Amino acid sequence: MLLLHIETSTTVCSVAASEDGVCLIQKINTEGLNHARLLSVFIQEVLDFLKTQGKRPDAVALSQGPGSYTGLRIGTATAKGLCFGWEIPLIAIDTLQVMAVAARQRITEADALLCPMIDARRMEVYSACYDMRLQRISEVLPVVVTQDSYADILENHSVWFFGNGAEKCRTVLTHPNARFLDNIYPEAANMIMLAEQRYAAGQFENVAYFDPFYLKEFQATTPKRKVL
16 A cells, blocks of 8 residues: 655644555655645655656545644645545544654653643643553643643653643643653654554545544634734
8 A cells, every 4th residue: 555644734744655554755844834835845756756666646644633724724625636636535644643653652661641732822732642552542632731731640650741732831740750752743754554554444534525623713813013
């Protein structure tokens, strides 16, 4: 199985292609919200690489959120267009679980819990908890982080917090069982295992009606500086 993976849920933009569990190529940018400019370029570069080997994707895997409203819309629209054009399935992957895949590679504690955090606004994050088998043990929720957040699970487990929302929580989550990992973000190459599992199980989305998992409704803001 050859899959094209698209990840645009945060400030990181990445595209990868995998075949039978092996990442063949990945293009990634970590420098900010450049999705509208870079996503199509990355996809074309990946497709050009596949073309040299006489290959084309059997399905498109999309990181479905939660995350940036704009980033998710760009990724979703692009993935749908590819699936319609090629007449291939769409696979949706939990973005927080993608982050947990990356974190698990750096943790040796068998009974630790993984808590990816995507920055929302102020002290709010989108998060959920996963065990080391990547099974979700709590709901995906927007959480306003306080000293008492995650208190129940911190009493009984080491909990590793990571993602672009975790940094602002370091001074608040001071329980002895709270651990922090740096430089963990969702990227296309970490979608491979999850996407292949869903492909093998035939767990595909309805391309026409699929919407990303925004978690919260889009909130427009009023510019502070008015231009006459």
